[in-house]
Amino acid sequence: MDPVTTFALIGVLGIGSQWLAWRFQLPAIVLMLLAGVLAGPLTGLIDPEASFGFLLKPIIAVAVAVILFEGGLTLNFKSLRDAGPSVLRLVMIGAPVGWLLSAISVHYIAGLSWETAIVFGGIMIVTGPTVVTPLLRQARMEPRVARILKWEAIVNDPIGALAAVLAYEMVVALRTSTTVGGAIWHMVLGIVVASVLGYLGGRVIAWAFNRGKVPEYMKVPVMFGALLAIYAASDYILHESGLLAVTIMGVVLANTHLPSLDEIRRFKEHATVILVSGVFILLAASLTMAELASIDLRIVLFVAIVIFIARPLTVLLSLMGSGLPWTEKSMIAWIGPRGVVLVAVSGLFGTQLAELGIEDGRSLTTLSFALVAGTVVLHGFSIGPLARRLKLTSEAVPGLLIVGGSRWAVNLARALEKAEIPTMIVDRNWFRLRAAREAGVKVYHGEILSETVEHTLDLSAYGVVLAATDNDGYNALVCTDLGPEFGRRQVFQVGRCDETEGRAALPVTIGGRAFGSGMPYEDFMRLEAAGWAFRVTRLTEEFGLDDYLALNEDARILGRINDSGLLFYDGKPPEKIPAGTRILAFHHKDKDRGSGSS
Secondary structure, eight states: HHHHHHHHHHHHHHHHHHHHHHHOOOOOOHHHHHHIIIIIITOOOOOOOHHEEEEEEEHHHHHHHHHHHHHTTOOOHHHHHHTTTHHHHHHHTTHHHHHHHHHHHHTTSSSSHHHHHHHHHHTOOOOOHHHHHHHHHTBBHHHHHHHHHHHHHHHHHHHHHHHHHHHHHHHHHHHOOSHHHHHHHHHHHHHHHHHHHHHHHHHHHHHHHHHTSSOOOOGHHHHHHOOOOOHHHHHHSSOOOOHHHHHOOOOOTTTOTTTHHHHHHHHHOOOOOOOOHHHHHHHHOOHHHHHHTTTOOOHHHHHIIIIIIHHHHHHHTTTTTTTTOHHHHHHHHHOOOOOOHHHHHHHHHHHHHTTTOGGGHHHHHHHHHHHHHHHHHHHHHHHHHHHHHOOBBBSSSOOOEEEEEHHHHHHHHHHHHHHOEEEEEEEEGGGGHHHHHHHHHHHEESSSSHHHHHHOOOOEEEEEEESSOOOHHHHHHHHHHHHHHOOOOGGEEOOOOTSSGGGGSSTHHHHHHEEEEEEEHHHHHHHHHHHEEEEEOOOOOOSSSHHHHHHHHEEEEEEEEEEEEEEEEESSSOOOOOOOOOOEEEEEGGGGSSOOOO
16 A cells, blocks of 8 residues: 555544544544554554555654653643642652552563663553543542542653653663763763753744744744754754653743743644554554464563552552542552553654664563553443442532623522532632622632633533623633633633624634523623523423423523533524423523422
């Protein structure tokens, strides 16, 4: 198969697996593994070596460089300090302990050399945020445990890759130098060269962006170009130091407070999803039937030792004396799924170790696939039942986050609270939160768009966002910013006042879905002042939607509540709503018939 067709097929399989995983709530990594093995060793549809030849290694190397750079962009030192003492323990104590225990397991259980074991042990620090987050959402985990597991995965992602790069540099130094002194010098030189280039690259980009030397539309292309340049320059000066350089460059940029860093990071995340999918399919398709057949009892035992001994021991040692209940420690000790970064970095370093003459380095790809499959399947199927048994699940349905503390927003929050839907009102003006505080509604005083909110406000209890301020542009910005986290279908804003103003109107490509059939903020205020109110009413077999509307002709049906939570309608409500559903309506209190919270 020609390279272009192979690229296209890899893209279809990778992105298709991600979409199917989202559609059917399955771990994407398992579907990508099945797709790669099916297209590669089982059917021979994809043969990366034949299609790309000598370009295969550079393709994977550049993709891994971008992945590690994006991981470095997530390592904000302030975030690390704010993550809490438990996360700091898992990083400061857990990462070295996990590295040591993993390396011992690789050497004595899997039977690989110490050189390979040290490199792979560093990579195994990574627990995979792209795998952990869906599992936590699926299990509806208690907020504190979910926060610790999420932050451990985010912080350890770049740290694990960094550890693997340093371990590899040490192995290269020992293999290419004739004396111990020469080996130490080679390793130190590699770290210094990569660190200097990565630091300078990050600082120069930060300076150029902050001084307006690069226009907004060119920031991402310039960053990509600088990333490739730093990687190539570092590799040219000292072979295989480029990965360390780009990781450091990402860390430097993450801590320079660039105004446009969030947008850049989001674009990089999208690029990383594409690259990770492609690399995963490439590596899975590169497996041979012999390598698949080599997954014997020894590898199965290695996976079991990592899951049942190394991970729990690492976590329990790290959290000793932390004050966490044993149930939470047990859950954190059990959940440690590995992700695509482990496979991508292992595949690259495995090939490079083999080129250094360490033949068992080729086993890293097989070993990483076995570990990923084992952890994802075991943890994926057990997290829900175990969380329920340990009483660590959140029983509350996903709630509503309202941005804007108007009177009618407070009334909406009170109606939903009576219907047992958790609601919080966020506003940056303390005075505007007065009515909400007096009504007993949960409030947060702060700027929802600020980076501080990410670390101080737990959003896991909320599934829907409503931007309800008197500023259309701000509402659109809130929905655009929170859309990737909550899902585009779950962010709403009050109707825009400028929809008929032609060129002055906001672009329809930004913002959220229309709340209340697009009714503007001013109309809600006017109707609320005229005596309108929000009501939640349960429909029954005897009292259906038609009966309700016949008694409440002026009612505006805004959404419905069922066992899965709250859903707003962004247009006219459906003509048929099942019995047992509770509807959320806005209508005049004096004309309230057949309604009430239930």
